[in-house]
Amino acid sequence: MKDDIPDQILEKVSIFPNMPQAGVKLRALLVKEDVSTGEIEEILRRDPGLATNVLRLANSAYFGIPSKVSTLKHAVMLLGVQRFSKIAVSACASKAMDAAVEGYGLSPGELWLHSIAVSTTAEALTKNRKLPETSDFFTPALLHDIGKLVLGEFVKKELPKIEALVANGVPFEIAEKDVLGTDHAEIGALILSKWSFPSDLVNAVRWHHYPEAAEISTLQPEIVYIANLMCQSNVDSESAEGQQIMPYPSVLNQLNIKSEQYNAFAEKARSWMEKLSDTLTFD
Ligand SMILES: [Fe+2]
Numbered sequence: 472m473k474d475d476i477p478d479q480i481l482e483k484v485s486i487f488p489n490m491p492q493a494g495v496k497l498r499a500l501l502v503k504e505d506v507s508t509g510e511i512e513e514i515l516r517r518d519p520g521l522a523t524n525v526l527r528l529a530n531s532a533y534f535g536i537p538s539k540v541s542t543l544k545h546a547v548m549l550l551g552v553q554r555f556s557k558i559a560v561s562a563c564a565s566k567a568m569d570a571a572v573e574g575y576g577l578s579p580g581e582l583w584l585h586s587i588a589v590s591t592t593a594e595a596l597t598k599n600r601k602l603p604e605t606s607d608f609f610t611p612a613l614l615h616d617i618g619k620l621v622l623g624e625f626v627k628k629e630l631p632k633i634e635a636l637v638a639n640g641v642p643f644e645i646a647e648k649d650v651l652g653t654d655h656a657e658i659g660a661l662i663l664s665k666w667s668f669p670s671d672l673v674n675a676v677r678w679h680h681y682p683e684a685a686e687i688s689t690l691q692p693e694i695v696y697i698a699n700l701m702c703q704s705n706v707d708s709e710s711a712e713g714q715q716i717m718p719y720p721s722v723l724n725q726l727n728i729k730s731e732q733y734n735a736f737a738e739k740a741r742s743w744m745e746k747l748s749d750t751l752t753f754d
């Protein structure tokens with residue numbers, strides 16, 4: 472796939488920063504069965520800034536813990552090890568994703584907010600559909616739009632051409648591909664490969680707009696695709712503001728979701744997003 476991507480863009484991928492070490496270690500805990508509080512604390516203790524962010528996120532109304540927590544131990548106790556680890560991975564991602572993303576019109580914090588909303592929605596969908604807990608649906612949902620961080624400056628340069636296509640009804644990611652020779656999903660997959668992430672996660676990010684094209688059938692691309700659509704609002708430049716886009720019926724069938732269930736879930740996802748944006752402030 473790399474062959475068609477312009478060299479300048481590939482060069483930016485090659486200098487894209489690595490995932491913070493703490494993030495790599497915490498992510499590995501997500502698919503482990505027995506994780507102790509001590510293991511998590513050990514990782515976070517090495518990065519006090521990260522620990523502060525984790526507590527900030529854990530205390531947000533979004534995660535619904537009943538009382539404010541001030542220690543990692545207390546947060547793990549209330550949230551459970553798995554959920555806490557996910558919050559910690561999200562906090563890691565905030566380092567890269569807090570910034571504004573030019574080209575996509577995302578102001579500071581917006582990409583991160585969208586990413587957290589999609590990952591939490593994906594997690595809720597996974598539970599609702601009783602999908603295997605051994606697969607990681609959370610991480611690809613969290614990182615699905617990471618390619619925008621590289622592609623933003625290129626999109627910005629060609630925005631009039633891209634917007635002209637979008638105005639004619641071409642989906643944004645197809646317009647990106649037509650004009651730039653690649654799209655943010657493909658670039659996101661390259662970043663995850665560079666980070667040596669497992670192929671199922673790379674695949675899920677690669678196909679988050681077109682799950683039917685995925686080479687491996689793991690349901691991860693489908694879940695990320697549906698969760699992303701559910702969380703669309705004006706913070707996601709992939710859709711027109713406030714426009715409700717219905718997913719491909721074949722994907723809904725695959726996950727056994729009826730359209731009424733989809734709508735109810737999407738409404739819930741939007742209210743979670745509101746709660747999250749009310750609680751978190753970005754500076
Ligand atoms: Fe996307």
Ligand SMILES: [Fe+2]
Pocket residue numbers: 585589615616699707709
């Ligand atoms: Fe998205």
